[in-house]
Amino acid sequence: xxxxxxxxxxxxxxxxxxxxxxxxxxxxxxxxxxxxxxxxxxxxxxxxxxxxxxxxxxxxxxxxxxxxxxxxxxxxxxxxxxxxxxxxxxxxxxxxxxxxxxxx
Amino acid sequence: xxxxxxxxxxxxxxxxxxxxxxxxxxxxxxxxxxxxxxxxxxxxxxxxxxxxxxxxxxxxxxxxxxxxxxxxxxxxxxxxxxxxxxxxxxxxxxxxxxxxxxxxxxxxxxxxxxxxxxxxxxxxxxxxxxxxxxxxxxxxxxxxxxxxxxxxxxxxxxxxxxxxxxxxxxxxxxxxxxxxxxxxxxxxxxxxxxxxxxxxxxxxxxxxxxxxxxxxxxxxxxxxxxxxxxxxxxxxxxxxxxxxxxxxxxxxxxxxxxxxxxxxxxxxxxxxxxxxxxxxxxxxxxxxxxxxxxxxxxxxxxxxxxxxxxxxxxxxxxxxxxxxxxxxxxxxxxxxxxxxxxxxxxxxxxxxxxxxxxxxxxxxxxxxxxxxxxxxxxxxxxxxxxxxxxxx
Numbered sequence: 033x034x035x036x037x038x039x040x041x042x043x044x045x046x047x048x049x050x051x052x053x054x055x056x057x058x059x060x061x062x063x064x065x066x067x068x069x070x071x072x073x074x075x076x077x078x079x080x081x082x083x084x085x086x087x088x089x090x091x092x093x094x095x096x097x098x099x100x101x102x103x104x105x106x107x108x109x110x111x112x113x114x115x116x117x118x119x120x121x122x123x124x125x126x127x128x129x130x131x132x133x134x135x136x
Numbered sequence: 137x138x139x140x141x142x143x144x145x146x147x148x149x150x151x152x153x154x155x156x157x158x159x160x161x162x163x164x165x166x167x168x169x170x171x172x173x174x175x176x177x178x179x180x181x182x183x184x185x186x187x188x189x190x191x192x193x194x195x196x197x198x199x200x201x202x203x204x205x206x207x208x209x210x211x212x213x214x215x216x217x218x219x220x221x222x223x224x225x226x227x228x229x230x231x232x233x234x235x236x237x238x239x240x241x242x243x244x245x246x247x248x249x250x251x252x253x254x255x256x257x258x259x260x261x262x263x264x265x266x267x268x269x270x271x272x273x274x275x276x277x278x279x280x281x282x283x284x285x286x287x288x289x290x291x292x293x294x295x296x297x298x299x300x301x302x303x304x305x306x307x308x309x310x311x312x313x314x315x316x317x318x319x320x321x322x323x324x325x326x327x328x329x330x331x332x333x334x335x336x337x338x339x340x341x342x343x344x345x346x347x348x349x350x351x352x353x354x355x356x357x358x359x360x361x362x363x364x365x366x367x368x369x370x371x372x373x374x375x376x377x378x379x380x381x382x383x384x385x386x387x388x389x390x391x392x393x394x395x396x397x398x399x400x401x402x403x404x405x406x407x408x409x410x411x412x413x414x415x416x417x418x419x420x421x422x423x424x425x426x427x428x429x430x431x432x433x434x435x436x437x438x439x440x441x442x443x444x445x446x447x448x449x450x451x452x453x454x455x456x457x458x459x460x461x462x463x464x465x466x467x468x469x470x471x472x473x474x475x476x477x478x479x480x481x482x483x484x485x486x487x488x489x490x491x492x493x494x495x496x497x498x499x500x501x502x503x504x505x506x507x508x509x510x511x512x513x514x515x516x517x518x519x520x521x522x523x524x525x526x527x528x
Binding site: 039046051055057 | 233234235236296333334341342343344346347348351352354355356358359362363
């Protein structure tokens with residue numbers, strides 16, 4: 033169910049609460065939950081794509097150049113990208129988790 | 137086809153599923169339901185039923201498979217009992233919330249512990265609020281007929297809800313009884329192909345079984361509740377259509393010798409047959425007793441009960457399960473609530489019988505009715521009950 037629509041009354045609920053618009057979860061922006069933000073530094077990036085694969089909210093998209101780009105409207109700041117980054121093995125993760133306070 | 141055929145009730149139920157031409161049967165064997173799905177697996181293996189028989193590893197998976205197949209538009213059937221129903225529990229609520237017209241036979245059996253394979257209603261009472269339409273049948277013929285009726289009601293465009301047909305384990309499931317079957321032509325006329333309102337299909341993607349935030353969950357539950365209540369006219373209409381087709385007429389509550397009855401007995405399931413013997417004997421001895429047989433448990437036919445109890449001042453409610461620590465037992469709770477606003481209201485007596493397969497004899501019922509006849513009719517006390525036959 034989208035949070036952007038006008039609130040539905042019970043008579044408006046489709047049979048079985050089916051959402052005829054598929055992929056409507058994209059209307060549900062979860063970025064507001066975040067307390068830490070992943071900040072990407074391309075310096076170390078080897079374009080392995082592990083962050084894209086591991087992101088549990090599919091908040092990372094890959095640019096045509098092969099770099100990750102974070103969709104902050106969905107990113108909950110879990111830090112999985114920073115942890116799973118191939119370069120983190122060498123202490124050189126492409127992502128640094130920064131407190132949201134820093135951006136206010 | 138009006139020839140009477142002797143067969144085990146479980147086999148008759150499976151034959152009804154064959155006649156209904158189910159597309160998917162997903163089931164796990166559990167006593168006393170096993171013969172139903174065992175026979176269905178033979179029908180599928182022999183090519184007598186063109187269906188997908190899914191041998192699942194548990195009842196949780198059986199119901200989950202039915203949710204998937206019904207969502208894809210397949211006529212879906214399963215059967216279970218007791219622990220199997222308990223293992224399905226969480227998926228039962230999902231099936232009804234998704235408005236999927238799955239049909240399930242529950243061969244009612246006591247819940248463990250202690251482990252008991254015999255009959256009572258504790259299994260279905262623990263899943264009472266799962267949002268399914270629920271019938272209780274009294275004999276093999278009703279079990280066969282209601283299997284067909286269940287598919288017709290469940291899939292009706294005005295209903296689209298799953299249906300449970302409760303039949304007493306062993307007492308019915310393993311009994312060989314005479315059945316009048318329905319011809320394939322008649323079934324095909326009675327039961328049109330399932331036309332789902334929404335269907336999972338790659339050509340038209342949609343989302344089923346979604347997540348709901350607090351700002352919409354209440355509205356979805358209200359819509360579900362109203363759908364179950366609104367199914368009642370269709371339930372009645374289908375009984376009427378079935379009656380016209382077969383001559384066998386059913387209703388939500390069936391009165392038996394209630395004219396002028398001072399004490400009315402309320403039963404659900406197979407005990408109604410035993411109780412009718414008790415009522416006959418007492419009527420012949422001049423005692424004013426009658427009986428109401430509750431065939432529809434959900435949606436609860438409150439108005440029909442109020443009408444049929446009529447002026448009787450004493451009502452004896454039989455329960456086949458204990459609601460531990462509750463104000464009163466499951467059926468008695470419904471009946472007591474129903475009459476609370478009535479003036480004058482009958483005195484309600486509650487007896488729990490037949491737990492874990494304990495035999496219920498006509499003499500037991502006579503004793504319960506006799507006690508009510510001799511008691512005064514002032515309403516109350518509420519919540520007291522007799523556990524029939526229990527040893528001190």
